[in-house]
Amino acid sequence: MSDDEIKDLVLGALRRIAPEAGSEIDPDADLREQIELDSMDMLNLMIALHAATGVDIPEADYPKLATLNGCVAYLRERIKAT
Amino acid sequence: MAEFRMPALGADMEAGTVAQWLVKPGDTVKRGDIVAIVETEKATIEVEVFETGVVEKIVVPEGEKVPVGAVLALIRSVSAAAPQPVPQPKPEAAPPSAAPVAAAPAPAAIQPPPAAEVIAAREAPPPIARPAAVARPPSTARGRWRISPLAMRTALELNVDLAGVKGSGLQGAITRGDVERAAKAKAAITPIPAETMAAPAAKPVAPEALKPTPPVRPAVSPAERRAMMRNAIATAMARSKREIPHYYLATQIDMSRMTQWLTAENLKRPVTERILYAAPLLKAVALAVHGFSEMNGFWADGSFKPSEAVHVGVAISLHQGGGLIAPAIHDVDRKKLDEIMANLRDLVARVRAGTLRSSEIADATITVTSLGEQGIETVFGIIYPPQVALVGFGKIVERPWAVNGKVGARPVMTGTLSADHRASDGHRGAMFLAAIERILQEPEKL
Structure with missing residues (x-):
């Protein structure tokens, strides 16, 4: 899966969680602050990413997925590892 | 013939717009089916029907705004066991008026009136002289779609x-x-x-x-939606502060057992089954209510009406749109944590997507709010009428904590209670808060 594909996947999941989230997401800024995600939204994001990629994301790794670029980098590595 | 009415979806609702009918005359419906989508100032809500029968007539067409209590549709009741009859020609013409009429029980309705209708009956505005149906102005602005x-x-x-x-x-x-x-x-x-x-x-x-979804624009602009939401919150909160003599209590709760237990538990679970703090907090409040019936129910007609069921309203923020809504999770005291968690996830997802159901909006018996995620330690909430209590939880922070003369660092959370002094006194409120604290010390029992 290419980085662009992973990015589209994360953005799609984010829009499902916060439909009002605009397309102008700063890839390096904290997602929780940018689109006011709370812990429930973050959990739903993790579940959506898990559903889409099959990667199980342990709670301890959540900080690595705090930004859009973070999500892409994390998923790229984990998908490669499987 | 049963009348399906515009329900009161919260104390702040006076009228609603029928955005879409999901049934048509001749359709068979059963209790609990979602039959219509109603737009209120605060949300788009899927309205459930409380009758089992056949839709006889749609009284209020899509796009019309009517007051709470107005008859939306007529439903010919049938015994759930009986075979479904073939739709027949209408035996009589339904009254054309959409204005609220006296709540006469339908002859075939054996079950007690649903909660939403009880509230509707209590709060239904008096019949009004002007036409009850106010047509919604068609949206003609460029770049907008008319869409339900x-x-x-x-x-x-x-x-x-x-x-x-x-x-x-x-x-x-x-x-x-x-x-x-x-x-x-x-x-x-x-x-x-x-x-x-x-x-x-x-x-x-x-x-x-x-793939990312293309942006879509609803018929109601975000600015209009925001204004409506503010108006609804203003109405409910002003009523609360005007009518409810609040008293406030706070206590510090040692969360070390809970955090340890939850971390260990989540380590064992796949991402789809993980539990957030919110679930045990809701359960603890619901269990504590058992010994304190004066915290759970409604203040109506000058007296407190305790509720047997414990339906916990959860304050959920609506993100950038602004505002909040507090739909209920039903029977929290009788549910396992996994079930509460699943309900909560579903509820948050549907609040964000704007698809709440009428029963969730109308019947919370007590509310829980948590602002810990925003980094604050203490929240003194405003009670959502006609409820009589609201429990607030703040952020879990490490604090020096003395046990048996020794000081150590522990995760601590401030729990608060806002309660209606008409229904309870500070003494009982303090005991209620202490009960919540005690329950949270035994997470494995939740």
């Missing part, structure tokens, strides 16, 4: 670009059917995922299935 919230949600789910969809509904409105047809046409080219937020697919889906 249900169709909008379907479009989001199916990833349909509305610009290419021709509306077949009233005044060219795009209906769910139009969206589904457009999706089907598109499906010939791209596969569409059946996956939803509430029920995540266990197996991986194709990457193209998660």
Whole structure:
């Protein structure tokens, strides 16, 4: 899966969680602050990413997925590892 | 003949707009079915029916705004056991008036009136002289589509670009059917995922299935929606502060056992089954209510009416749109943590997507709010009328904590109670808060 594909996947999941989230997401800024995600939204994001990629994301790794670029980098590595 | 009325979806609702009918005359409905989508100032709500029977007549057409209590449709009741009759010609003409009429029980209605209707009966405004139905101004602004919230949600789910969809509904409105047809046409080219937020697919889906959705604009602009939401909150909160003599209590709760237990528990669980703090907090409040019935129920007609059931309202913020809504999770005291967690996830997803059900909006018996995520330690909430209590939780922070003369660092959370002094006194309130604290010390029992 290419980085662009992973990015589209994360953005799609984010829009499902916060439909009002605009397309102008700063890839390096904290997602929780940018689109006011709370812990429930973050959990739903993790579940959506898990559903889409099959990667199980342990709670301890959540900080690595705090930004859009973070999500892409994390998923790229984990998908490669499987 | 049973009358399906505009329910009171919260203390702040005076009128609602029928955005879409999901049934038509001749359709068979059963208790609990979602039959209509209603727009209030605060939200788009899926309204459930409390009768089992056949839809006889739709009284209020889509797009019309009517007061709480107005008859929306007539339902010919049938015994659930009896075979469904074939729709027959209407025996009588239904009254054309959409204004609220006296709540006469339908002859065939054996079950007690549903909570929403009880509230509706209590709060229904007196019959008004002006025409009850206020037509919604058609949206003519450029760049907007006439579209029902249900169709909008379907479009989001199916990833349909509305610009290419021709509306077949009233005044060219795009209906769910139009969206589904457009999706089907598109499906010939791209596969569409059946996956939803509430029920995540266990197996991986194709990457193209998660392509970003094209932006869609609802018939109500975000600014209008925001203004309506503020208005609804203003009405409810002003009423609360005007009528309810609040008293406030706070206590510090040692959360070390809870955090340890939860971390260990989540380590064992796949991401789909993980539990957030909110679930044990809701359960603890619901269990504590058992010894303190004066915290759970409604203040109405000058006296407190305790509730047997414990339906916990959860304050959920609406993100950038602003505002909040506090739908209920039913029977929290009798549910396992996993079930509460699943309910909560589903509820948050539907609040964000704008698809709440009428029973969730109308019947919370006590509310819990948590602002810990925003970094604050203490929240003194305002009671949501006609409820009589609200429990608040703040952020879990490490604090010096003395036990048996020794000081150590422990995760501590401030729990607060806002309660109605008409229904209870500070002494009982303090005991209630202490009970919540005690329950949270034994997370494995939740």
